[in-house]
Amino acid sequence: MPNGQPDLLTGVGDVDAAEVKALARRVTLAPGDVLFNLGDAADSLYIVERGRVALSLPMQVRGRVEDVQIEERMPGQALGWSALIPPHRFTLKATAPLTTDVLALARAALLEHFAARPALGYAVALNVAAIVGQRLQVFQAMWLREIQRVVQMSRG
Amino acid sequence: MEMLLMVAAMSLFGVAVSGILFAAATRSEGEPVRQPEARPAERPVLAAPGFFVDERVIQARPGIPIEALLLQIERHVALEQAAAESFLHAPTSQSLHSHTLSPLVH
Numbered sequence: 688m689p690n691g692q693p694d695l696l697t698g699v700g701d702v703d704a705a706e707v708k709a710l711a712r713r714v715t716l717a718p719g720d721v722l723f724n725l726g727d728a729a730d731s732l733y734i735v736e737r738g739r740v741a742l743s744l745p746m747q748v749r750g751r752v753e754d755v756q757i758e759e760r761m762p763g764q765a766l767g768w769s770a771l772i773p774p775h776r777f778t779l780k781a782t783a784p785l786t787t788d789v790l791a792l793a794r795a796a797l798l799e800h801f802a803a804r805p806a807l808g809y810a811v812a813l814n815v816a817a818i819v820g821q822r823l824q825v826f827q828a829m830w831l832r833e834i835q836r837v838v839q840m841s842r843g
Numbered sequence: 844m845e846m847l848l849m850v851a852a853m854s855l856f857g858v859a860v861s862g863i864l865f866a867a868a869t870r871s872e873g874e875p876v877r878q879p880e881a882r883p884a885e886r887p888v889l890a891a892p893g894f895f896v897d898e899r900v901i902q903a904r905p906g907i908p909i910e911a912l913l914l915q916i917e918r919h920v921a922l923e924q925a926a927a928e929s930f931l932h933a934p935t936s937q938s939l940h941s942h943t944l945s946p947l948v949h
Contacts, residue, residue: 748913749909749912751909755916755917755920757917757920758924821931824931825931827927828926828931828939829927832926832940
């Protein structure tokens with residue numbers, strides 16, 4: 688992680704952050720490896736440690752289904768928050784475009800750890816809410832821009 | 844007398860033939876004129892709008908290789924995302940609907 692704590696652990700003390708990281712399992716992905724597929728059961732949350740993770744959605748292009756990249760996660764950024772939010776299914780596909788290391792945090796281990804340390808759980812929950820909220824606001828604005836174009840097209 | 848009857852018969856036959864021909868020639872005048880129906884392919888089609896990327900724009904670029912088209916779509920999404928993030932930093936109506944350089948919109 689280049690600058691301090693990952694976004695999931697913003698505002699968390701070094702000791703607490705180290706304990707959370709100690710729960711994680713490091714996964715190394717080769718270029719082209721799939722971390723998870725759309726619709727997979729989401730049992731782990733991930734933090735990118737090195738490399739990049741591309742997030743994509745399937746799209747029909749000329750009669751073929753193609754994965755279109757819609758976001759990218761860099762070192763220090765979390766992905767896979769569906770692991771903490773029901774129905775615990777990934778809504779995107781995650782692949783590594785280059786050699787990448789991620790920390791995989793299993794939901795069961797995290798929740799057990801937070802149950803014993805509510806203040807830490809609260810801080811991490813706020814960080815997850817910030818990540819989810821930011822994505823929601825970005826996509827809401829993108830959706831509004833698209834609706835505006837549809838309105839302009841319907842006027843001719 | 845026979846000649847007279849023959850001429851009369853020929854005249855009646857001629858009148859009958861003329862009447863039949865006249866009726867045949869004028870039969871269609873009273874019927875309504877049918878306009879040929881437009882074939883389904885000729886009717887204007889209202890395409891459903893796509894989300895983020897207009898499918899009609901994609902279909903209208905047959906000469907572009909699919910790899911290049913996918914790059915254009917991903918660039919379009921990235922530009923839209925950047926525009927949306929810019930709006931979140933300074934939320935105004937102008938920044939929400941700012942111009943895009945994406946070739947998929949123009």
